[in-house]
Amino acid sequence: MYQHHHVSRYLDRILMSILNESPCRIHYSKNSQDTSYEVQFFKISARFGQWYATGIELSTNKYRVFRCDRITSVVEEDAQSRSHKLHHL
Numbered sequence: 001m002y003q004h005h006h007v008s009r010y011l012d013r014i015l016m017s018i019l020n021e022s023p024c025r026i027h028y029s030k031n032s033q034d035t036s037y038e039v040q041f042f043k044i045s046a047r048f049g050q051w052y053a054t055g056i057e058l059s060t061n062k063y064r065v066f067r068c069d070r071i072t073s074v075v076e077e078d079a080q081s082r083s084h085k086l087h088h089l
Contacts, residue, residue, distance in 0.1 A: 008051040008068035014041050017076045023058055027073045028066060038077070039064065 010026075017024045023040040041055035051068035 006069035010071050010074040011068060013074040014044060014053050017041055023077050025075045025077055026071050029070050029072050
C-alpha cells in the first residue's frame with residue numbers, strides 16, 4: 001500500500017458527473033499554473049495510492065488523464081448537446 005499526503009477534494013463531484021453523463025468545467029493546477037478545461041469524465045482510478053480521473057476534453061476531443069489532487073474546482077454543467085454517452089467513450 002502506498003501512502004501520500006495529497007488530498008483529492010472533488011472525487012464525489014467527478015463521480016456524479018460520470019453517473020449523470022454530464023460535462024464539467026474544471027480548474028487544474030500543475031507546476032504553479034492554473035488551467036481551465038471543459039471535460040467529460042468517464043473513469044476514476046487509483047494507482048500507487050493516487051487518484052486519477054480520465055475523460056475527454058471537449059474542445060479538442062482528446063482523451064486526457066487528470067491527477068485528482070491537482071483539480072482545484074469542478075462545476076458540473078448541464079450541456080447535454082455537448083456531452084457523450086458513456087457507452088460511446
